[in-house]
Amino acid sequence: MALIRFLIRRILTGIVVIWVVASASFLLFFARPAETVARSLAGRAASPAVLQNAINQLGLNQPILVQYGHYVSRLVHGNLGFSYYDQESVNTILKQDLPPTASLVAGAVILWLIVGLGVGILSATRARSFFDRFATFGVLAGISLPTFVLGELLLLVVFLPLNEHGFHWIQDGYVGPSGGLGQWVGHMVLPWVTLATVQAAVYTRLSRGSLLDTLGEDYIRTARAKGLSERVVIYRHAVRAAMTPVVSQLGVDLGALLGGVVVVETVFGLGGLGQVSVQAVDTDNLPVIIGFVIVAALFVVVANIIVDMCYALLDPRIRIT
Amino acid sequence: MSIATEFAAEAHATESAPEQAIEGRSQWYLTWRRLRHDRVAVGSVVVILIITLLAIAAPLFVSLTHHPPDSTYPLTGTTAAGLPVAPGVHGFWLGTDDVGRDLFIRILYGARVSLFVGVVTTAIAAAAGVSMGLIAGYFGGWVDAVLARFIDAVLAFPYVVLALALAVVLGPSLPVIIGVISFFSWAAISRIVRGQTLSLKEKEFVEAARSLGASPWRIMFLDILPNLLAPVLVLATLAIPQAIVFEATLSYLGLGIQQPTPSWGNILAEAQNFYQEAWWFVVFPAAALLITTLAFNLLGDGIRDAMDPRTERVFAAGRKRRRRGRAPARTVAVTAAAGGPEQPSSAAS
Numbered sequence: 082m083a084l085i086r087f088l089i090r091r092i093l094t095g096i097v098v099i100w101v102v103a104s105a106s107f108l109l110f111f112a113r114p115a116e117t118v119a120r121s122l123a124g125r126a127a128s129p130a131v132l133q134n135a136i137n138q139l140g141l142n143q144p145i146l147v148q149y150g151h152y153v154s155r156l157v158h159g160n161l162g163f164s165y166y167d168q169e170s171v172n173t174i175l176k177q178d179l180p181p182t183a184s185l186v187a188g189a190v191i192l193w194l195i196v197g198l199g200v201g202i203l204s205a206t207r208a209r210s211f212f213d214r215f216a217t218f219g220v221l222a223g224i225s226l227p228t229f230v231l232g233e234l235l236l237l238v239v240f241l242p243l244n245e246h247g248f249h250w251i252q253d254g255y256v257g258p259s260g261g262l263g264q265w266v267g268h269m270v271l272p273w274v275t276l277a278t279v280q281a282a283v284y285t286r287l288s289r290g291s292l293l294d295t296l297g298e299d300y301i302r303t304a305r306a307k308g309l310s311e312r313v314v315i316y317r318h319a320v321r322a323a324m325t326p327v328v329s330q331l332g333v334d335l336g337a338l339l340g341g342v343v344v345v346e347t348v349f350g351l352g353g354l355g356q357v358s359v360q361a362v363d364t365d366n367l368p369v370i371i372g373f374v375i376v377a378a379l380f381v382v383v384a385n386i387i388v389d390m391c392y393a394l395l396d397p398r399i400r401i402t
Numbered sequence: 403m404s405i406a407t408e409f410a411a412e413a414h415a416t417e418s419a420p421e422q423a424i425e426g427r428s429q430w431y432l433t434w435r436r437l438r439h440d441r442v443a444v445g446s447v448v449v450i451l452i453i454t455l456l457a458i459a460a461p462l463f464v465s466l467t468h469h470p471p472d473s474t475y476p477l478t479g480t481t482a483a484g485l486p487v488a489p490g491v492h493g494f495w496l497g498t499d500d501v502g503r504d505l506f507i508r509i510l511y512g513a514r515v516s517l518f519v520g521v522v523t524t525a526i527a528a529a530a531g532v533s534m535g536l537i538a539g540y541f542g543g544w545v546d547a548v549l550a551r552f553i554d555a556v557l558a559f560p561y562v563v564l565a566l567a568l569a570v571v572l573g574p575s576l577p578v579i580i581g582v583i584s585f586f587s588w589a590a591i592s593r594i595v596r597g598q599t600l601s602l603k604e605k606e607f608v609e610a611a612r613s614l615g616a617s618p619w620r621i622m623f624l625d626i627l628p629n630l631l632a633p634v635l636v637l638a639t640l641a642i643p644q645a646i647v648f649e650a651t652l653s654y655l656g657l658g659i660q661q662p663t664p665s666w667g668n669i670l671a672e673a674q675n676f677y678q679e680a681w682w683f684v685v686f687p688a689a690a691l692l693i694t695t696l697a698f699n700l701l702g703d704g705i706r707d708a709m710d711p712r713t714e715r716v717f718a719a720g721r722k723r724r725r726r727g728r729a730p731a732r733t734v735a736v737t738a739a740a741g742g743p744e745q746p747s748s749a750a751s
Binding site: 098101102106109221222224225226227228229230233234236237241333336337338339340341343344347348358359362363365367370371373374377378381 | 554555557559560561562563564566567568569570571643647650651654655656657667670673674677678681684685688691692695696698699700703
């Protein structure tokens, strides 16, 4: 019962957040002088008549509130509008470009959590050891390394030599899992590593610090005093409690992850939502960008609700209210 | 026998302690002393200073090499096939880029952009973050509720996506970049300042100030703020490399600094089409970026460790436990302890 009430409240706030994001992007984009929009569409040398025609076609001559009304009612019906150039539905464009992005995010999140939490736990239980020092330095290097630099360096030192020596498993571009699982992994492995590295570094640091704090707690000493094995103390008693701040951070970082998606897709030429949006920026194709912004906001909101529920499941002290 | 030596060493340590005059040491003095012994942090400061000097001295190198940052050298700067020239050829120290410009000079001018953006955005973000955090934490109630929600929203928003949008509407330029990066950097600072303010405002000295009739603004900025300087300093040091990475990323995507003005991000964006033919085109700007951000991150970590009073005790406890575990190491430990209890810790870290 409490869970249902929690869900309803979170979904309502989520809708408000998406409405704010949608309205903000409307203001950003459509509050521009109509001529700028029409000119970028009709071309620099367009005659005034052509310009006027374009303005009329886009409905840019209507009062701003009327335009806003149209915009919101379209969104409510799940219609993200139409591309300026070929009148193709933004929904279709985004749907087409979803598979590379979904593959990228899914693989990278799994890799990032396994490496981040795993190395963090190992470092914390072997604090000040050689492994811990090495991991700490790796974390700093990972945090300092911008995603696109790591991607370019991987292309230079992994992709290029391998292909020059006739080893063609690792490729750039995108091939779906339907084209053979091995090939899919070959295309995705570098993007996954690139996207996961920075985040994994952050999570290694976070889980290490959190676990070190937890291991200093009195109840851990009690557990040790009871004669429990070190394995039980760490994995049953400490890790579970130490993971709660890590999970709550996860919701925040999913937004940052989407930024990484834009970069990684551009570096490796995967196509996907991010690369399409960057291309849309180059061509001033506003509806596509708005579509991406709204889809991104939706993703973050939904992911945050899921994370909050996991949070409550993990820590019995937190009651869903 | 070995137990006896350990007791002796401990007794020696407690005996020698009262000999030192007891003097009041401020938190800042202790931090400074620990930081000075942290070789990694000192090294980072040196690296940052060198990079800053190189950036300031960029025109000097131009007059030395006679290669202004925007000039192209199609004859000497590119090969017959129109590709970049390797490092050291024709007087280009680090080679050239795809249109035959001096890569070394462009990296130096790129450092100016990166450092400027990093420092300016961090200053803006710190000022905004501290003010918002103080207001939210001190006033509480609905002010806090609204601000805290807003902070959460900013933190969770996919910022590259919004930067894409802003770049289209406003057109990419340095002020827009600084505005965008500042807007997404203040929230993290704000959240921590808010938390600290919440606990500090319950302290007696705040109550004393209030009973003297001090205004809320006076209490916030004159009584509470000085107690927050330490965490804000750490956050600011760590925010600089983030801002540098952010600027480079925007420029890489074509949303930041535009050609022909060099920036590490837009150099790397061009380099991406030539990584098969010209490794130096990728490696040198990438190295410049990595060294700079790594130095700031290491320095920030060093300051954090130096300010955390727990750090030294945690390390000491770890050493003690390990020393007990390994019997043969004891003699080494005792001789080290005889040299003074503080020395080995700084040498080990």
